[in-house]
Amino acid sequence: MTKTKKADAAQEATAPRIRARNEERILRAAVGLFADKSFHGTHVKEIAKVSGLPKTNVYYYFPTKESIYAAVIERLIEGWDRAFEHIVPEREPREAIAAYIRAKLDYSRRHATESRFFANEILRGAQFLDRRQRQHIREVTDQRAHVVEEWIRRGQMTPVDPRHFFIMLWSATQFYADFGMLAADVLGRRRLTRKDFDAAAETMTGIVLDGCCGHP
Amino acid sequence: MTKTKKADAAQEATAPRIRARNEERILRAAVGLFADKSFHGTHVKEIAKVSGLPKTNVYYYFPTKESIYAAVIERLIEGWDRAFEHIVPEREPREAIAAYIRAKLDYSRRHATESRFFANEILRGAQFLDRRQRQHIREVTDQRAHVVEEWIRRGQMTPVDPRHFFIMLWSATQFYADFGMLAADVLGRRRLTRKDFDAAAETMTGIVLDGCCGHP
DNA sequence: AAAAAACTTGACGACCGTGTCATGTTCAAG
DNA sequence: CTTGAACATGACACGGTCGTCAAGTTTTTT
The missing domain is CATH 1.10.10.60 (Homeodomain-like)
Incomplete structure (x- = not known):
């Protein structure tokens, strides 16, 4: 220290x-x-x-x-925002969000160790993250939240709280890296395969974009 | 040992x-x-x-x-399946899922410590969970997955992989307990308030049920 | 009330992990 | 080739933690 x-x-x-x-x-x-x-x-x-x-x-x-x-x-901080680059106002939200989910899941699969390390650190209350690093995370998120707000303003997206929306995507994509052991257990596998990650991406994208219960 | x-x-x-x-x-x-x-x-x-x-x-x-x-x-294992009791075939999926999300988020808010402990253990590869406990988790999940499959068969739900669907709900709801510090940071709060949990529930329920991008 | 069982406690030993030190070896430059 | 800096290494000191022990105190039982 x-x-x-x-x-x-x-x-x-x-x-x-x-x-x-x-x-x-x-x-x-x-x-x-x-x-x-x-x-x-x-x-x-x-x-x-x-x-x-x-x-x-x-x-x-x-x-x-x-x-x-x-x-x-x-x-690790450097890798945090890489996937975020998909979230830009020029793209169609459906396509951009799908790409983001794919990128984040891909990262989870290929850098599972780093991801687990990071999760671990946050879990402990981010005791080792300094003020600068925390602010960086917040700024990057803010920036991408504005993109979502722009999409909503244009009527391309249903109104949602962009920050909670991102949290949902983060958590779901990270889960497969951080709690891979549990996911594998539940899916009846010994270890998660590439196919499992593909299925995860498909399910998540489908639900996030169109929901799971049709429309009343 | x-x-x-x-x-x-x-x-x-x-x-x-x-x-x-x-x-x-x-x-x-x-x-x-x-x-x-x-x-x-x-x-x-x-x-x-x-x-x-x-x-x-x-x-x-x-x-x-x-x-x-x-x-x-x-x-802790005992508390794991409590919220799952909402997922029963008799209920309407929209309403049951909304209730499940609310229950799980409520648990995250009120038992954040236990939740973090559990997350921590899974993160480590569940080294202390014995075979019986792991099997229990799997069985309970299987059981509720069948309910979702039943809903889909009846045409009450869009076809989705029920296990990945649950993983998505778990991860999102757990996030607010496990990574509460990060969530608070991103939302610009010092600590998460009850209102934040309500907003999270609303956003999540909205997205999971109806998606975020209207229909093409 | 006496005996037994359950509970409480301070002091202690053995072990192990961090970080240091003094010494030896390789490398880069004049 | 020589010289100084960067690198490598075995042995060690210090501090702290797990778990034990033997001796006390309270509660329950007979």
């Missing part, structure tokens, strides 16, 4: 390749372990073992376990 | 009130701590402090930290 100076000089100087490579290894190992066992359940010794480096070497690059955790978060 | 014998005799004998009261205290304290800091982040010392008992006394009732965790889970 406090110490963050040490190899800073090296970090800012002409970034050496070895450092880049090793930091990458450490972070990659860490995200998986943190996702599986959370912060306290993960030991630096394990991070070292998984990344193939001796423990002391891990401490050479990162002053503390917390700093590793923080570094992982920093990377 | 292995030790589970000790005060068993007492447990099975004419259950004393003191035991009941103290176990209750311990479990209540534990669920909050586990939800906040997960298994490894929670120390028995804290459980003791929060429950107002000395640590040794906690060990008098529970042989190990893991056994406390397991006991908390056992209680």
